[in-house]
Amino acid sequence: MIDQKIAIVGGTGQFGQHLGERLEENNEIVISGSSVERAKEEAEPHGWGYGEGKEIVKGADIVIISVPIAVTVDVIHEVGPNVSDSALLCDVTSVKQKPVEAMKQYSDEVLGMHPMYAPSNSIKGQKIVMCPEKGKKWSVMEEFWEEHGADLHFTDPKSHDKATSIVQGLMHFSELVMADVIRKSELSTDEMNEYSTPIYQLITDLTARMLNQKAELYGSIQNHNPEIEDVREEVVDSAEELREVIKDDEEFSKKFEELGESFDLEGAQERTDKVIEFLSNDVRDD
Amino acid sequence: MIDQKIAIVGGTGQFGQHLGERLEENNEIVISGSSVERAKEEAEPHGWGYGEGKEIVKGADIVIISVPIAVTVDVIHEVGPNVSDSALLCDVTSVKQKPVEAMKQYSDEVLGMHPMYAPSNSIKGQKIVMCPEKGKKWSVMEEFWEEHGADLHFTDPKSHDKATSIVQGLMHFSELVMADVIRKSELSTDEMNEYSTPIYQLITDLTARMLNQKAELYGSIQNHNPEIEDVREEVVDSAEELREVIKDDEEFSKKFEELGESFDLEGAQERTDKVIEFLSNDVRDD
8 A cells, every 4th residue: 555644543552553663664654642742752763643633533544543442432433523534444453343333433434453463473374354344445454464464354343243252252251260260269389280281281371371461451352342241141051051961971971972063173182182292292391 | 019919890991901001010910891701801812810890809909990980989889898908999080089988998908099191191200199098008009100100199089189170170161161152152163263363272172172082081070079069160150250340340450460360470471372382383284
């Protein structure tokens, strides 16, 4: 893409910076942040313009909303009235229904995006979910991602939120529940280590990996993806149901087999064999 | 250990065979199975004796109960009256309180064991939980495991069952709940793959790995470890509690931080970085 005036609302954040640095060649970048001071600080070393969100979007060809999930919809409503009807209005939030609904009120060109990677990584090979909702100008972002070797997946906001309610929502919630039960058991880490298997160690390590990040991100995904509340309810329902099923050997065997039908059992066995082999040869040696 | 007459009740099973093959040098082995025919079939190629459980234990110096969890206590009561008071009576079941209680009725020499590995592996480096309950003769089994390079951990049956209620019980139950919610979501494997992250793939693969085994083992552990019912209840309670906590940003952040205190966050981050690196370089290439 060339000669576009690109306003990155939230351009002082890590993802905003990451985008600005990859878009600045041949385009004019202007960013906003939590304050004009902050924006100036980050913009000047790059030679970018800066200002308040509702100012920088005026006259921009492309507006990218790159702010925390919790404030995304509010920010869209704040800057939206100043976005030109013909400007491409897009966002990079991890949930899609609410931001896209909000953006549709302010432009004829709307694209919801969910880049599924951390801004510290390169774009090559990363999954980007694309929800083009209005107009045709979204293809300039398609070109941008493709130039950088991303793996694009086109869908609608509802399907996105439904799938991520499992891939992110269920996964994080299950890990939190597991962590809470372990904590309540009051068994010491040493005691656990005595009984730990490679798989137990790996699953608790993945849980601890999440707990080593910021609570805000995980709380926001749970609360701002409208599909996840149902998933949390399903966790409670399934746990209650399985508590009963497990008491009856025959019913349990049937259930166990049924559950297996939703997974690639042989592929999983082969892949996890390799991981376990790797764990016993490598990680434990340290 | 030398010149012992060792009766392996359930010696036709995989673990019984594994033990027999490692104990036969310098000792006399005699096994029983679900039928005398079965026992004969497995015993003859090895040159072992065979017979019904309650017959082979007569006059044995060591009796090892190696039958499925679900029938362990019944089998102990069946053969127990024929076990000599001075014989070492031991088992290899994954739960310890009930089998050890039962064995104590029949001998002055009682040892509960939980070898935490599959019989297809070598003993070297494997964790063996040892619960010596009566007498001193259990040291012959200690020597046996040590000769083979096992990693022994001494404890009491209640502590064992409490720890494994988390390491095995919670882990398996959580995986079952996750699998059930994924199945109910009716998202196709293809759809999931579009959104899958390396960590999601790994956790669902570990779940599928369990679902690729026999239901009986997992059902038995859930039902025969008396501590696991509480764990299943805790899963339901924690999930319900977290559903509420998650709605309040401040409360959630507090909870998230608290949960992190129970884990080795930095170690987990380092270990999982390596696993994720391995996954992206190796497993995905196939």
